[in-house]
Amino acid sequence: MQNNRVEVHTDGGSRGNPGNAACAFVAEKQNIELFKLSKYLGKTTNNVAEYSATILALEWLLQNNYADEEIVFYSDSELMVKQINGQYKVRDEKILTLYSKVFKLFKMFNKQPKFIHVRRGMNKIADQLVNDELDANS
Numbered sequence: 551m552q553n554n555r556v557e558v559h560t561d562g563g564s565r566g567n568p569g570n571a572a573c574a575f576v577a578e579k580q581n582i583e584l585f586k587l588s589k590y591l592g593k594t595t596n597n598v599a600e601y602s603a604t605i606l607a608l609e610w611l612l613q614n615n616y617a618d619e620e621i622v623f624y625s626d627s628e629l630m631v632k633q634i635n636g637q638y639k640v641r642d643e644k645i646l647t648l649y650s651k652v653f654k655l656f657k658m659f660n661k662q663p664k665f666i667h668v669r670r671g672m673n674k675i676a677d678q679l680v681n682d683e684l685d686a687n688s
């Protein structure tokens with residue numbers, strides 16, 4: 551990991567699709583946790599939850615003065631990562647609204663954050679935060 555790089559692990563999930571949903575992120579720098587946050591979203595889809603986690607993280611990064619640093623996101627949502635990276639088109643209107651918000655937030659960073667797709671096992675803490683949030687709101 552580079553000294554000025556912030557790594558953000560995001561996850562979103564729903565029990566049922568749509569169903570009770572939550573999102574979470576964990577931000578780290580040099581393997582030290584900076585912040586983690588989870589949020590219950592009510593009834594929505596898994597994809598909305600995945601995007602919501604990314605938006606929550608981007609907003610936190612901006613509010614906490616990380617706009618000048620290299621940001622790398624890790625997500626197990628292949629759909630979201632490929633949409634953000636321009637490999638897939640966004641067809642769903644709800645997702646298009648969230649996708650547009652992500653790119654609006656990107657404009658506030660000096661360098662556009664990078665997005666990397668990872669297997670679910672690489673996002674264990676964010677995944678656990680989502681499940682804890684869903685358990686608490688079931």
